[in-house]
Amino acid sequence: MFESLGGRLEDALSKIRGKARLSEADVELALREIRNALLEADVNLLVVRAITDRIREAAVGAMASRSLTPGQQVVKAVNDELINVLGGETFRITYESKPPTVILMAGLQGSGKTTTSAKLARYFKAQGRSPMLVGADLQRPAAVEQLKTLASQIQVPMFSEWTSPIEVAKAGVAEARRIGRDVVIIDTAGRLTVDAELMDEIAAISREVRPKYTFLVIDAMMGQDSVNTAKAFNDVLELDAIVLSKLDGDARGGAALSVKEVVGKPIAFASDGEKLDNFGPFHPDRMASRILGM
Amino acid sequence: RAKRALGEEFWVELEEALILSDLGLDLSVDLVESVRNKVYKEGVTATDAALEMLREEMIERLDHSNRDLNLGDAPPSVVLFVGVNGVGKTTSIGKLAALLSSEGKKVVVAAGDTFRAAAAEQLEMWAQRSDVQVVKGASGADPASVVFDAISHGAAVGADFVLADTAGRLQNRQNLMDELKKIRRVAEKASGTVTEVLLVLDATTGQNGLLQAQGFAEAASVTGVILTKLDGTAKGGVAFAIEDKLHIPIKFVGLGEGILDLVPFDPKAFVYEITGEVSQ
Ligand SMILES: Nc1nc2c(ncn2[C@@H]2O[C@H](COP(=O)(O)OP(=O)(O)OP(=O)(O)O)[C@@H](O)[C@H]2O)c(=O)[nH]1
Ligand SMILES: Nc1nc2c(ncn2[C@@H]2O[C@H](COP(=O)(O)OP(=O)(O)OP(=O)(O)O)[C@@H](O)[C@H]2O)c(=O)[nH]1
Ligand SMILES: [K+]
Ligand SMILES: [Mg+2]
Ligand SMILES: [Mg+2]
Numbered sequence: 001m002f003e004s005l006g007g008r009l010e011d012a013l014s015k016i017r018g019k020a021r022l023s024e025a026d027v028e029l030a031l032r033e034i035r036n037a038l039l040e041a042d043v044n045l046l047v048v049r050a051i052t053d054r055i056r057e058a059a060v061g062a063m064a065s066r067s068l069t070p071g072q073q074v075v076k077a078v079n080d081e082l083i084n085v086l087g088g089e090t091f092r093i094t095y096e097s098k099p100p101t102v103i104l105m106a107g108l109q110g111s112g113k114t115t116t117s118a119k120l121a122r123y124f125k126a127q128g129r130s131p132m133l134v135g136a137d138l139q140r141p142a143a144v145e146q147l148k149t150l151a152s153q154i155q156v157p158m159f160s161e162w163t164s165p166i167e168v169a170k171a172g173v174a175e176a177r178r179i180g181r182d183v184v185i186i187d188t189a190g191r192l193t194v195d196a197e198l199m200d201e202i203a204a205i206s207r208e209v210r211p212k213y214t215f216l217v218i219d220a221m222m223g224q225d226s227v228n229t230a231k232a233f234n235d236v237l238e239l240d241a242i243v244l245s246k247l248d249g250d251a252r253g254g255a256a257l258s259v260k261e262v263v264g265k266p267i268a269f270a271s272d273g274e275k276l277d278n279f280g281p282f283h284p285d286r287m288a289s290r291i292l293g294m
Numbered sequence: 295r296a297k298r299a300l301g302e303e304f305w306v307e308l309e310e311a312l313i314l315s316d317l318g319l320d321l322s323v324d325l326v327e328s329v330r331n332k333v334y335k336e337g338v339t340a341t342d343a344a345l346e347m348l349r350e351e352m353i354e355r356l357d358h359s360n361r362d363l364n365l366g367d368a369p370p371s372v373v374l375f376v377g378v379n380g381v382g383k384t385t386s387i388g389k390l391a392a393l394l395s396s397e398g399k400k401v402v403v404a405a406g407d408t409f410r411a412a413a414a415e416q417l418e419m420w421a422q423r424s425d426v427q428v429v430k431g432a433s434g435a436d437p438a439s440v441v442f443d444a445i446s447h448g449a450a451v452g453a454d455f456v457l458a459d460t461a462g463r464l465q466n467r468q469n470l471m472d473e474l475k476k477i478r479r480v481a482e483k484a485s486g487t488v489t490e491v492l493l494v495l496d497a498t499t500g501q502n503g504l505l506q507a508q509g510f511a512e513a514a515s516v517t518g519v520i521l522t523k524l525d526g527t528a529k530g531g532v533a534f535a536i537e538d539k540l541h542i543p544i545k546f547v548g549l550g551e552g553i554l555d556l557v558p559f560d561p562k563a564f565v566y567e568i569t570g571e572v573s574q
Contacts, residue, residue: 036319039313039319040318040319040501041501042316042500042501042502044314045310045313045314108498108523108526109380109382109523109551110379110380110381110382110496110523111380112379112380139551140416140551141388141415141416141419141420142412142413142415142416142418142419143412145411145412145415145416146410146411146412146415146416147411148412149411149412150411153411192523192525192526192527193526193527194525194526194527219380219496219498221378221496221499221500221502221503222498222499222500223316223498223499223500223501223503223528223531223532224313224314224315224316224500224528225316225498225526225527225528225529226498228527228528229498229527246378246379246380246464248464248466248467249378249464249465249466249502250464250465250466250502250505251500251501251502251505252501252502254500255500274379274409274410274462
């Protein structure tokens with residue numbers, strides 16, 4: 001359905017390949033193709049604009065160098081720019097000297113928070129830590145049940161109670177301290193950024209438990225709204241990192257680029273399946289190629 | 295307020311509004327081009343008139359479909375809910391069960407997601423809210439047999455509808471799509487009529503929505519779309535593209551997590567939301 005950017009740029013540039021030097025108009029033609037490819041990959045329009053502006057600078061140089069494959073050269077410039085945006089500082093977890101290290105999960109409905117919470121717990125356990133899961137989603141039917149089931153699959157303790165999300169989070173951290181667990185992962189209900197009450201609620205949870213890390217879970221299939229979502233969560237929570245979910249699909253995943261560009265926080269982990277071991281560190285280079293369809 | 299002149303800037307803004315609503319690049323360009331031609335032919339010079347023409351064109355493109363739930367000759371009418379992970383299948387069943395019950399219909403729901411942790415418990419809680427019966431199997435049970443049993447039960451108790459949940463699956467997972475084919479095939483054999491296969495689509499979905507629709511249509515002959523989470527800032531434009539390109543009608547939209555938050559699709563409201571941010 002989507003032709004690769006490499007192929008499209010070659011097509012666009014083949015008409016002008018014979019020229020000794022490529023003109024500004026030629027560069028604009030190539031940039032048009034890049035814009036279109038990024039939009040088809042669901043990179044947010046405003047982000048596309050910022051990125052193509054930066055690629056323009058790089059591309060002018062690349063295209064002036066009488067290459068036989070100017071298309072490939074421009075693709076390389078694009079690829080480098082994307083890796084640059086997606087990468088940057090790599091994310092490294094450090095642990096509180098006075099445990100537990102508290103991690104707060106946030107995101108839209110259905111993005112993958114509960115599953116990711118369990119995946120993280122499994123990950124920490126494999127690192128030799130003793131994690132605990134806290135079910136602070138008292139809203140979605142059977143959310144606590146879901147987390148409890150996942151927790152038992154990985155043999156990690158899980159805490160919840162029918163009070164309020166803030167109380168559960170608070171009591172969960174206290175319980176972890178009491179039984180000597182050193183990482184606490186708090187699963188929260190999905191919420192829309194326009195829902196002021198629920199955005200206030202998660203901000204209140206955050207103030208109460210003072211998480212060392214706050215992770216926003218973003219669905220790789222997300223479209224243009226990724227930018228609104230990431231900005232709004234970052235405004236109320238000061239995110240530390242993004243976790244991408246559902247990368248096992250065939251979405252191009254432009255949302256990753258958009259979110260990274262607007263909040264500037266690292267993409268720490270990626271999920272590529274429903275199973276709890278379908279999870280690991282994020283690879284910027286693979287994501288760049290994927291967005292470009294290469 | 296002073297009216298803007300119909301310059302290049304207006305058309306760019308229009309195209310951008312469509313792209314930002316997830317209609318996709320091709321369709322956005324195509325729609326603007328089409329309206330631009332009309333505007334030129336008819337000598338329209340005001341931006342508000344041009345915007346109105348765009349809305350008319352969009353509504354017209356959405357206007358050909360039958361959006362009612364199909365009913366079968368041999369009851370119960372069976373509705374399968376399909377889609378990728380986390381879009382709102384189970385929740386939409388809960389809401390539709392309530393809607394149909396309030397119209398006096400007898401509804402049975404089938405817990406055909408035997409895979410995800412606590413999927414059956416979630417559906418059960420929804421079923422309780424509207425006081426409808428739920429048929430479920432053990433965790434890990436064959437989903438096709440659970441759906442078959444639910445339809446048979448529905449037929450035995452004189453149900454009008456059986457709403458069947460299925461596990462979320464990505465359309466590029468062939469084995470899971472084969473499983474869905476089987477669920478549909480087995481459901482056909484039970485003593486009701488499979489009248490609808492509803493693709494549940496999250497409004498925040500980007501262009502992958504088209505691949506979802508293609509994949510699920512191929513595996514299970516999708517008859518309609520439920521567009522969920524329209525209560526957020528996402529506009530769900532890819533559903534427009536799906537209806538325009540694949541001729542699969544949007545039948546319901548989800549506007550929240552409450553039991554009453556499922557309403558019949560209204561093309562006009564949808565188009566006005568998508569074009570709402572264009573200044574005139
Ligand atoms: N294919 C795939 N499915 C995933 C992945 N991560 C999560 N899921 C599935 O996505 C669906 C939603 O995941 P949840 O973890 O329940 O999402 P959530 O954000 O907690 O949802 P709410 O609590 O309702 O807001 C489930 O069916 C998960 O199994 C992934 O990486 N790949
Ligand atoms: N705001 C909003 N949330 C919704 C809507 N529909 C569903 N949700 C929420 O989205 C999340 C996922 O819904 P589910 O019904 O579990 O989705 P699903 O497709 O059954 O998920 P899987 O079975 O895991 O694939 C839940 O938190 C729901 O409450 C809607 O229209 N608006
Ligand atoms: K909306
Ligand atoms: Mg959850
Ligand atoms: Mg479900």
